[in-house]
Amino acid sequence: xxxxxxxxxxxxxxxxxxxxxxxxxxxxxxxxxxxxxxxxxxxxxxxxxxxxxxxxxxxxxxxxxxxxxxxxxxxxxxxxxxxxxxxxxxxxxxxxxxxxxxxxxxxxxxxxxxxxxxxxxxxxxxxxxxxxxxxxxxxx
Amino acid sequence: xxxxxxxxxxxxxxxxxxxxxxxxxxxxxxxxxxxxxxxxxxxxxxxxxxxxxxxxxxxxxxxxxxxxxxxxxxxxxxxxxxxxxxxxxxxxxxxxxxxxxxxxxxxxxxxxxxxx
Ligand SMILES: Nc1ncnc2c1ncn2[C@@H]1O[C@H](COP(=O)(O)OP(=O)(O)OP(=O)(O)O)[C@@H](O)[C@H]1O
Ligand SMILES: [Mg+2]
Numbered sequence: 197x198x199x200x201x202x203x204x205x206x207x208x209x210x211x212x213x214x215x216x217x218x219x220x221x222x223x224x225x226x227x228x229x230x231x232x233x234x235x236x237x238x239x240x241x242x243x244x245x246x247x248x249x250x251x252x253x254x255x256x257x258x259x260x261x262x263x264x265x266x267x268x269x270x271x272x273x274x275x276x277x278x279x280x281x282x283x284x285x286x287x288x289x290x291x292x293x294x295x296x297x298x299x300x301x302x303x304x305x306x307x308x309x310x311x312x313x314x315x316x317x318x319x320x321x322x323x324x325x326x327x328x329x330x331x332x333x334x335x336x
Numbered sequence: 337x338x339x340x341x342x343x344x345x346x347x348x349x350x351x352x353x354x355x356x357x358x359x360x361x362x363x364x365x366x367x368x369x370x371x372x373x374x375x376x377x378x379x380x381x382x383x384x385x386x387x388x389x390x391x392x393x394x395x396x397x398x399x400x401x402x403x404x405x406x407x408x409x410x411x412x413x414x415x416x417x418x419x420x421x422x423x424x425x426x427x428x429x430x431x432x433x434x435x436x437x438x439x440x441x442x443x444x445x446x447x448x449x450x451x452x
Contacts, residue, residue, distance in 0.1 A: 303371035
């Protein structure tokens with residue numbers, strides 16, 4: 197099959213809608229017949245990225261490219277960027293304010309979790325410019 | 337354990353998902369932190385939570401969970417219920433608090449599994 201490309205805009209102000217794009221990607225993968233474990237891993241990783249984009253990055257865009265062998269996801273925002281990526285990758289490190297914690301997030305688990313559920317994870321970030329996270333999950 | 341049994345044990349009200357009440361649940365997890373659910377939970381079919389917002393349903397969706405129990409009598413709003421209906425997720429509401437809810441289910445044979 198030809199690669200399937202999906203594109204979603206993610207609002208930076210509407211927490212209620214956070215997860216809409218991840219849900220649609222998950223649904224698309226399911227309909228294409230990918231195994232449950234693959235759809236779940238991709239869904240969890242993209243959802244963590246989408247939530248980060250909303251609570252830290254001021255919204256952005258998510259692009260997915262799907263082939264039978266590999267699911268590639270790119271999450272891009274024009275937010276504040278991440279000053280210290282290796283620190284941000286540590287479990288438990290979070291700059292999320294209290295109001296985010298009251299919503300059930302901000303444990304500092306998102307980025308490590310994305311790493312856990314994907315085969316490749318590349319973070320490109322510049323303070324004051326924004327963050328791009330590229331993910332790959334291989335099928336097989 | 338069938339979702340209908342869980343409903344009985346927790347003396348819970350059914351909010352939506354009547355058609356799935358005969359589905360089986362083998363393990364559950366209780367948390368108000370969706371971050372932790374996403375990070376630590378493996379193959380859980382049910383989530384108990386005192387947190388009520390759309391992200392609870394979305395977290396369940398991403399993790400293929402079939403049922404959410406809102407503890408302490410928390411009532412989700414219409415948008416949350418709609419979200420759950422679209423995703424075939426059963427919503428229950430119990431007056432018991434988190435500790436008691438989990439204890440009752442555990443005593444009746446439902447297993448945990450949160451953790452690594
Ligand atoms: N897109 C982003 N833009 C700017 N900063 C980010 C972005 N994503 C993550 N960060 C920074 O990295 C930290 C760690 O992110 P991570 O997702 O691991 O945890 P969290 O979002 O704070 O909490 P959790 O994911 O457990 O809900 C964040 O607290 C934030 O400081
Ligand atoms: Mg996060």
